[in-house]
Amino acid sequence: MSNQEQDTVLEARGLSKSFSIVGAADLKVLNEVNLTLKESSSLSIRGDSGCGKTTLLNVIARLEPADKGTLFWGDRKIDAVSKPLATEASWRAKHIGVVYQSYYLIPELTVLENVLMSVRLSGLPITEYELRARELLEQMGVGNKSMQIPSKLSGGERQRVAIARALVNRPQVILADEPTGNLDERTGAEVMNLLLSSCTKEKTSLILVTHNPSFAQATDKTTSLKDGTLIYE
Numbered sequence: 001m002s003n004q005e006q007d008t009v010l011e012a013r014g015l016s017k018s019f020s021i022v023g024a025a026d027l028k029v030l031n032e033v034n035l036t037l038k039e040s041s042s043l044s045i046r047g048d049s050g051c052g053k054t055t056l057l058n059v060i061a062r063l064e065p066a067d068k069g070t071l072f073w074g075d076r077k078i079d080a081v082s083k084p085l086a087t088e089a090s091w092r093a094k095h096i097g098v099v100y101q102s103y104y105l106i107p108e109l110t111v112l113e114n115v116l117m118s119v120r121l122s123g124l125p126i127t128e129y130e131l132r133a134r135e136l137l138e139q140m141g142v143g144n145k146s147m148q149i150p151s152k153l154s155g156g157e158r159q160r161v162a163i164a165r166a167l168v169n170r171p172q173v174i175l176a177d178e179p180t181g182n183l184d185e186r187t188g189a190e191v192m193n194l195l196l197s198s199c200t201k202e203k204t205s206l207i208l209v210t211h212n213p214s215f216a217q218a219t220d221k222t223t224s225l226k227d228g229t230l231i232y233e
């Protein structure tokens with residue numbers, strides 16, 4: 001639920017970004033994007049393929065610099081134009097959980113080790129998080145797969161593992177980029193319900209990029225990215 005009294009966990013102000021294309025004019029992808037995400041709330045972003053949704057998430061997560069703009073992660077003001085530093089990786093792992101369309105699990109590691117990789121990256125004590133990792137895998141319905149390697153799991157199961165991995169550090173925000181894009185309709189709906197309900201339960205805010213209108217409608221705020229601008233619907 002979102003209302004005016006909730007604290008803002010993330011704010012983006014005036015984010016602009018272009019890509020230079022050899023032999024052509026610059027491609028302007030983001031044009032003064034403003035975004036506000038409140039504590040324990042969810043926001044969806046829709047938009048045509050290639051309109052800049054992933055680019056926006058990458059700038060917000062400090063994986064890519066913007067050409068212009070400022071980010072506020074809670075009280076922390078970040079110049080979005082500055083090049084992301086390697087030292088930001090542990091901050092990122094602690095504060096942001098990510099879920100991608102193609103899961104990105106590490107093939108050589110077990111399911112449990114994959115979930116704990118988030119903890120390792122953030123510098124949090126692994127032994128203290130192992131029980132939580134196991135509980136999250138249970139909640140996601142893949143508790144019995146914790147010692148398997150990802151290639152033995154179905155797509156839906158892999159995405160459930162990726163959601164557990166995104167949640168394990170109790171991040172403030174989860175950025176989910178078409179998390180159901182590779183799943184059939186029924187599995188996609190199951191995974192989406194798990195993602196939305198676990199964010200609510202954990203009081204984690206969510207930015208959801210999706211092409212699916214009914215998933216988009218399930219978030220507190222719906223937006224679309226068009227001509228580089230985020231439109232609140």
Ligand SMILES: Nc1ncnc2c1ncn2[C@@H]1O[C@H](COP(=O)(O)OP(=O)(O)OP(=O)(O)O)[C@@H](O)[C@H]1O
Pocket residue numbers: 019020027029047048049050051052053054055056
């Ligand atoms: N590193 C890059 N260099 C040049 N152009 C890029 C780069 N990254 C993205 N683009 C271009 O920027 C535009 C926006 O890409 P982006 O991946 O953000 O779109 P999207 O909205 O996520 O699309 P989709 O729905 O297909 O995932 C595209 O035209 C893409 O080709």
Ligand SMILES: [Mg+2]
Pocket residue numbers: 053054055177
């Ligand atoms: Mg994308």
